[in-house]
Amino acid sequence: xxxxxxxxxxxxxxxxxxxxxxxxxxxxxxxxxxxxxxxxxxxxxxxxxxxxxxxxxxxxxxxxxxxxxxxxxxxxxxxxxxxxxxxxxxxxxxxxxxxxxxxxxxxxxxxxxxxxxxxxxxxxxxxxxxxxxxxxxxxxxxxxxxxxxxxxxxxxxxxxxxxxxxxxxxxxxxxxxxxxxxxxxxxxxxxxxxxxxxxxxxxxxxxxx
Amino acid sequence: xxxxxxxxxxxxxxxxxxxxxxxxxxxxxxxxxxxxxxxxxxxxxxxxxxxxxxxxxxxxxxxxxxxxxxxxxxxxxxxxxxxxxxxxxxxxxxxxxxxxxxxxxxxxxxxxxxxxxxxxxxxxxxxxxxxxxxxxxxxxxxxxxxxxxxxxxxxxxxxxxxxxxxxxxxxxxxxxxxxxxxxxxxxx
Numbered sequence: 001x002x003x004x005x006x007x008x009x010x011x012x013x014x015x016x017x018x019x020x021x022x023x024x025x026x027x028x029x030x031x032x033x034x035x036x037x038x039x040x041x042x043x044x045x046x047x048x049x050x051x052x053x054x055x056x057x058x059x060x061x062x063x064x065x066x067x068x069x070x071x072x073x074x075x076x077x078x079x080x081x082x083x084x085x086x087x088x089x090x091x092x093x094x095x096x097x098x099x100x101x102x103x104x105x106x107x108x109x110x111x112x113x114x115x116x117x118x119x120x121x122x123x124x125x126x127x128x129x130x131x132x133x134x135x136x137x138x139x140x141x142x143x144x145x146x147x148x149x150x151x152x153x154x155x156x157x158x159x160x161x162x163x164x165x166x167x168x169x170x171x172x173x174x175x176x177x178x179x180x181x182x183x184x185x186x187x188x189x190x191x192x193x194x195x196x197x198x199x200x201x202x203x204x205x206x207x208x209x
Numbered sequence: 210x211x212x213x214x215x216x217x218x219x220x221x222x223x224x225x226x227x228x229x230x231x232x233x234x235x236x237x238x239x240x241x242x243x244x245x246x247x248x249x250x251x252x253x254x255x256x257x258x259x260x261x262x263x264x265x266x267x268x269x270x271x272x273x274x275x276x277x278x279x280x281x282x283x284x285x286x287x288x289x290x291x292x293x294x295x296x297x298x299x300x301x302x303x304x305x306x307x308x309x310x311x312x313x314x315x316x317x318x319x320x321x322x323x324x325x326x327x328x329x330x331x332x333x334x335x336x337x338x339x340x341x342x343x344x345x346x347x348x349x350x351x352x353x354x355x356x357x358x359x360x361x362x363x364x365x366x367x368x369x370x371x372x373x374x375x376x377x378x379x380x381x382x383x384x385x386x387x388x389x390x391x392x393x394x395x396x397x
Contacts, residue, residue: 009378013352015359040385047388048353050330051338053245057258060240060265135227142229143266150262 003027004034012041218278225272232272236265242355243289249350250293250343260296264289283361286351290365337387345380352377 004027010016011024028034217238223231243264248257267288275284338346351357351365362373 009381013377040389041381044381044385044388045353047330047334048338048349048384051334051354053241053354054248054254056241056244056261057254060236060262138227138229139270143270146262146266150259154259 003031008034008037009041012038012045217281221272221275221278221281224269225275232269239285240265243285246286246350246355247289247293249338249354250347251296256296260289260292263292267292280364283357283364286355286357286361286365287367290347290367333388337384340387341380341383345376345383348373348376349380349384 004011005023006016006020008024008028011021011028014021016024024034028038217235220231220235220238224235240261244257244261247260247264248254251257251260264285268285271288275281338349341349347366348362351362357365359370359373362377363370366373
């Protein structure tokens with residue numbers, strides 16, 4: 001709509017900066033034409049939105065591929081932290097261990113020098129570095145496996161399709177045979193009709209005459 | 210929405226470092242959206258599913274080339290767009306892709322022979338979308354159904370914003386006319 005300071009369609013699609021949006025809002029309140037334009041756009045969008053998204057028929061093979069499942073240790077670790085009972089048991093065990101240790105080594109029994117001596121040096125941080133080659137190898141292996149999975153699925157579909165085509169072909173052969181037989185019967189019937197009723201008399205009776 | 214975007218960015222960084230669980234999560238978040246985009250532009254469920262598979266394979270292979278993780282969505286849809294048009298070209302090698310009318314858009318009326326959406330409006334909308342040319346339809350799908358900004362659509366489609374706007378506004382005008390009788394009859 002030309003009378004609007006900015007394009008009403010841009011406003012409707014929320015493509016204008018905030019200040020411009022406000023200007024169009026003010027304009028639309030006082031302009032019947034732009035208001036109608038906006039209402040039409042809203043109605044069109046509402047109609048379009050009645051076509052809902054479809055659910056994906058199957059998960060992407062890449063996700064369900066075994067290579068992408070977490071390692072057993074990791075699964076155990078996550079299930080451990082996910083279980084309240086196990087967590088409670090572990091906490092109780094740690095607490096009881098701490099009490100036992102404390103009972104054998106009361107505070108102040110050890111000399112400060114001994115305490116400092118008992119502090120072990122912090123272990124070097126274990127940094128898990130995965131080289132680019134490793135990552136690339138994992139990616140390549142995963143991709144190859146996913147591609148193989150897709151190809152297997154497609155080949156299964158092809159086999160099913162071929163079977164269906166074969167059964168359809170057989171049905172067509174049978175149907176064409178039946179059609180041919182029916183056509184022959186019709187031709188024979190028509191011939192008898194054209195030749196007259198005498199021809200309908202059995203051969204044995206004709207011979208008797 | 211912002212929280213979700215941050216999460217996605219984190220997953221993308223993890224996946225780019227080779228963390229497959231991160232990529233799995235990313236796929237599970239995006240697969241339905243990408244599938245529906247491809248379904249609406251290819252009008253074929255099998256094709257859409259196979260293409261979605263290919264899109265995520267390509268995305269995984271090339272994720273480390275994505276410099277700006279905030280551009281993941283248009284980057285992913287750009288792959289999807291390219292995959293779909295590559296398929297169109299393979300199937301119709303001697304015809305200009307822009308002139309190819311895709312097969313009848315899935316109307317949503319029947320799936321496997323059973324009535325699914327018997328509503329009159331669904332049929333009217335599917336028919337109206339079917340009458341758009343492929344470029345116009347894709348612009349509507351990206352804007353209305355997928356909610357992309359013009360700039361992102363320009364990136365996905367590989368054309369200027371002005372072209373995107375022109376396609377979209379022409380499409381909306383046509384749809385407005387096509388769907389107006391439905392509104393007048395009180396269907397919507």
